[in-house]
Amino acid sequence: MTKIQNLYKVVSNRRLTHKTWVMTLRGDTQAISAPGQFVNVAIPGKYLRRPISICDFSHERGEIVLLYDVVGEGTKAMSEMNEGFSVDMLVGLGNGFSTSSVGSRPLLLGGGIGTAPLLNLGRALVRTGKQPIAILGYNTSADSFGMDRWFEEIGVEAYIATVDGSMGTKGFVTDVIRRFDIEGDYFHACGPMPMLRALCTSLEIPGEVSIESRMGCGFGACVCCSVETRDGVKRICKEGPVFRKEELIWK
Amino acid sequence: MEMKNMKVSLSGVELQNPVIPASGCFGFGYGMAEYYDIDILGSISFKGTTREARFGNPLPRVAECAAGLINSVGLQNPGIDEVIAEELPKMRKVFHQPIIANISGFSIDEYVECCEKIDKEEQVAIIELNVSCPNVHGGGMAFGTCASSVGEVVKEVKKVASKPLYVKLSPNVTDIVAIGNAAVEAGADGLCLINTLLGMRIDIKTRRPVVANRMGGFSGPAVFPIAVRMVNQVAHACGVPVIGCGGVSSAEDVVEMMMAGATAVEVGAANLVNPYACKEIVENLPDVMNRLGIHALSEIIGIV
Ligand SMILES: Cc1cc2nc3c(=O)[nH]c(=O)nc-3n(C[C@H](O)[C@H](O)[C@H](O)COP(=O)(O)OP(=O)(O)OC[C@H]3O[C@@H](n4cnc5c(N)ncnc54)[C@H](O)[C@@H]3O)c2cc1C
Ligand SMILES: Cc1cc2nc3c(=O)[nH]c(=O)nc-3n(C[C@H](O)[C@H](O)[C@H](O)COP(=O)(O)O)c2cc1C
Ligand code: FES
Numbered sequence: 001m002t003k004i005q006n007l008y009k010v011v012s013n014r015r016l017t018h019k020t021w022v023m024t025l026r027g028d029t030q031a032i033s034a035p036g037q038f039v040n041v042a043i044p045g046k047y048l049r050r051p052i053s054i055c056d057f058s059h060e061r062g063e064i065v066l067l068y069d070v071v072g073e074g075t076k077a078m079s080e081m082n083e084g085f086s087v088d089m090l091v092g093l094g095n096g097f098s099t100s101s102v103g104s105r106p107l108l109l110g111g112g113i114g115t116a117p118l119l120n121l122g123r124a125l126v127r128t129g130k131q132p133i134a135i136l137g138y139n140t141s142a143d144s145f146g147m148d149r150w151f152e153e154i155g156v157e158a159y160i161a162t163v164d165g166s167m168g169t170k171g172f173v174t175d176v177i178r179r180f181d182i183e184g185d186y187f188h189a190c191g192p193m194p195m196l197r198a199l200c201t202s203l204e205i206p207g208e209v210s211i212e213s214r215m216g217c218g219f220g221a222c223v224c225c226s227v228e229t230r231d232g233v234k235r236i237c238k239e240g241p242v243f244r245k246e247e248l249i250w251k
Numbered sequence: 252m253e254m255k256n257m258k259v260s261l262s263g264v265e266l267q268n269p270v271i272p273a274s275g276c277f278g279f280g281y282g283m284a285e286y287y288d289i290d291i292l293g294s295i296s297f298k299g300t301t302r303e304a305r306f307g308n309p310l311p312r313v314a315e316c317a318a319g320l321i322n323s324v325g326l327q328n329p330g331i332d333e334v335i336a337e338e339l340p341k342m343r344k345v346f347h348q349p350i351i352a353n354i355s356g357f358s359i360d361e362y363v364e365c366c367e368k369i370d371k372e373e374q375v376a377i378i379e380l381n382v383s384c385p386n387v388h389g390g391g392m393a394f395g396t397c398a399s400s401v402g403e404v405v406k407e408v409k410k411v412a413s414k415p416l417y418v419k420l421s422p423n424v425t426d427i428v429a430i431g432n433a434a435v436e437a438g439a440d441g442l443c444l445i446n447t448l449l450g451m452r453i454d455i456k457t458r459r460p461v462v463a464n465r466m467g468g469f470s471g472p473a474v475f476p477i478a479v480r481m482v483n484q485v486a487h488a489c490g491v492p493v494i495g496c497g498g499v500s501s502a503e504d505v506v507e508m509m510m511a512g513a514t515a516v517e518v519g520a521a522n523l524v525n526p527y528a529c530k531e532i533v534e535n536l537p538d539v540m541n542r543l544g545i546h547a548l549s550e551i552i553g554i555v
């Protein structure tokens with residue numbers, strides 16, 4: 001039995017934009033088995049942990065990278081964790097993205113901080129010989145934190161869309177697909193719910209999306225995160241956070 | 252260090268130790284068996300079960316609080332028949348200790364039907380009648396906050412249940428001893444307390460309740476002193492064994508709860524923030540007993 005709760009040392013924690021930070025931690029990564037899984041971070045002084053997607057990880061180096069937006073007290077406290085700080089995390093939570101049964105040209109569609117888990121997914125897809133294309137959507141250029149460059153570094157072509165047109169294509173990720181006639185045969189998406197709903201109801205190719213909810217535990221014990229799917233009731237933290245587009249019911 | 256005796260007995264049901272994950276915080280156990288060998292636990296109280304399958308309340312159904320959380324799950328469960336057909340067999344594969352069946356309902360008929368069915372399951376050793384769930388309308392706590400309706404439901408269930416019947420009490424009452432006595436007079440073999448306290452949080456940015464159901468059940472370390480007080484009152488006044496519950500997070504808390512009067516102790520919220528909470532409590536108990544000069548846990552029950 002792999003222990004899912006461990007202590008991790010902060011290797012670096014720096015600010016990328018007015019709200020987004022990137023933290024690198026070192027420790028036991030054995031419980032991580034797929035891109036798109038998440039960690040649950042204990043915050044000193046807070047009772048509940050905070051779920052954050054694994055943006056990238058390396059078993060060889062024993063490293064985990066987290067990208068997070070400072071939106072409240074918990075993530076504010078994360079931004080104050082200095083190098084050397086010891087963080088109590090549950091790791092390797094959730095099902096993660098599938099990398100085997102997808103097409104050869106998968107689209108990685110991310111909105112805002114939801115682009116985070118797509119980076120390691122891109123790495124895994126490239127490793128299995130696929131040619132993923134990343135399309136990253138932000139509200140404005142000030143929100144973009146250089147994810148497009150990280151994608152290019154791992155050999156994934158990347159496009160940007162901004163709602164106000166201050167960077168890349170004006171509009172949403174779907175506008176990029178239309179503008180450049182991008183043909184994918186599968187999509188993996190993570191971002192705000194309205195974006196995921198639009199993708200699931202408009203894209204004709206098969207795909208899967210990573211969804212969020214407030215969580216009590218993050219590992220399946222409390223059923224605080226249940227959703228009704230076409231295959232019955234599922235826990236976002238355990239059977240999810242990634243669901244096939246046909247599974248989800250959009251009311 | 253000498254071998255410590257951690258055994259306790261609940262109405263004749265022998266437990267290897269008093270540590271029991273509380274209902275709703277451990278599912279049906281087998282999911283947690285992915286993280287450690289759950290056979291080290293004294294027992295498990297499984298997720299509150301009703302006659303029909305229930306999805307529960309809309310999301311969000313959890314809110315952060317100082318030293319605790321509010322949940323408004325609302326008794327999500329697959330229904331008694333599915334629990335018996337699917338969940339218990341999975342539980343039995345990984346858990347070989349006595350099981351506590353947590354049963355809830357919206358009518359006396361429903362409680363009776365569920366208890367009659369679960370009573371026949373061999374590994375179920377104790378029935379825990381949840382008359383105290385604050386997250387459902389017209390059921391659960393509606394029974395548990397009125398002495399006469401507690402008495403009525405216990406009396407009817409007692410007719411069909413051969414196993415020891417423990418009634419789980421709500422702290423959302425003015426006189427918990429009166430409710431406890433009503434349960435005992437109607438035939439309860441023991442009492443379990445406390446369930447969650449009705450609470451509420453508001454998101455001051457959106458000006459809306461944090462949980463979609465507006466209110467929910469508050470639990471966690473913040474409620475521990477209230478639970479200890481109520482266990483102490485009930486244990487001395489009601490004359491039946493008590494399972495103490497509420498805010499327990501460490502082996503020291505277990506000892507304190509037992510000194511207050513608990514024969515066994517349930518651990519709820521602590522499992523949610525640390526999946527290994529119960530394991531660590533079981534492992535730490537001998538050290539704590541040693542430090543406090545306790546030879547057998549049964550010695551300290553209700554000494555305060
Ligand atoms: C599976 C999953 C993966 C996530 N990955 C990331 C990520 O990679 N980067 C990132 O910045 N954020 C991510 N989030 C969202 C992140 O968990 C919340 O932004 C964070 O918990 C807010 O905490 P806070 O204390 O700063 O905010 P507060 O608003 O003070 O939080 C109060 C409570 O609400 C919960 N909460 C608030 N917003 C959310 C939300 N959107 N989702 C879930 N719980 C929430 C918190 O956990 C906490 O219990 C993810 C959420 C989930 C469920
Ligand atoms: C998420 C959650 C779900 C719960 N579900 C149930 C339930 O189904 N039946 C029940 O009797 N109590 C339920 N409870 C109450 C606990 O069993 C326990 O009585 C209460 O939380 C106090 O203990 P704690 O402070 O250790 O959490 C639930 C509690 C939580 C936090
Ligand atoms: S958050 Fe507890 S089961 Fe998903």
